[in-house]
Amino acid sequence: MPRSPRKRFCRVSVLGSGKVHEKDPVYQQAVDLGQALAQEGFTVFHGGFGGVMEAVAKGSRKVKGRNIGVTICGASKKANPLVDAEIRMPCWQSRLFKLVESGDAYVFLDGATGTLTELFVILEMTNRRLLKKPIIILGKKLGSLLNMLKKDPHFDLPRQLVFVRSIFQVVRYLKR
Numbered sequence: 001m002p003r004s005p006r007k008r009f010c011r012v013s014v015l016g017s018g019k020v021h022e023k024d025p026v027y028q029q030a031v032d033l034g035q036a037l038a039q040e041g042f043t044v045f046h047g048g049f050g051g052v053m054e055a056v057a058k059g060s061r062k063v064k065g066r067n068i069g070v071t072i073c074g075a076s077k078k079a080n081p082l083v084d085a086e087i088r089m090p091c092w093q094s095r096l097f098k099l100v101e102s103g104d105a106y107v108f109l110d111g112a113t114g115t116l117t118e119l120f121v122i123l124e125m126t127n128r129r130l131l132k133k134p135i136i137i138l139g140k141k142l143g144s145l146l147n148m149l150k151k152d153p154h155f156d157l158p159r160q161l162v163f164v165r166s167i168f169q170v171v172r173y174l175k176r
Contacts, residue, residue, distance in 0.1 A: 013103030016052030030055030038065020057082035110139035
């Protein structure tokens with residue numbers, strides 16, 4: 001049985017590529033992340049489809065945790081079968097903002113343009129003081145990109161942005 005978290009971060013939105021497959025290391029990382037978060041009592045929110053979203057749902061399910069997929073009504077694909085509950089939104093913008101609203105914290109794994117869109121929306125909302133939630137970067141490629149952007153004096157990265165190298169560090173940070 002998952003333990004109840006002893007912190008205010010109870011819901012974690014996990015964001016990453018929908019294109020990774022089971023043999024991809026990022027997929028396995030997402031399974032392990034979903035499992036670790038669920039073991040600590042976190043509810044995992046994700047985009048509800050394949051790739052990282054399917055993997056965190058699989059990890060959460062392994063330990064009887066709870067995961068919620070936020071999908072788009074009328075999408076050409078259905079939510080992955082590992083989703084415990086589905087929240088259907090009318091369009092991708094509403095879906096993105098539901099994921100933003102639902103998370104008490106955000107964990108980013110590597111992804112493509114969709115993941116970058118999600119990350120930059122959250123960064124901008126944080127910079128404008130519309131959000132005050134932790135943003136955790138676990139993805140190596142995303143971390144490299146953001147470290148490169150940090151060198152530009154016109155590019156502001158919020159204090160809430162944390163770079164980690166392991167799932168253990170994600171969980172430890174969220175438990176503080």
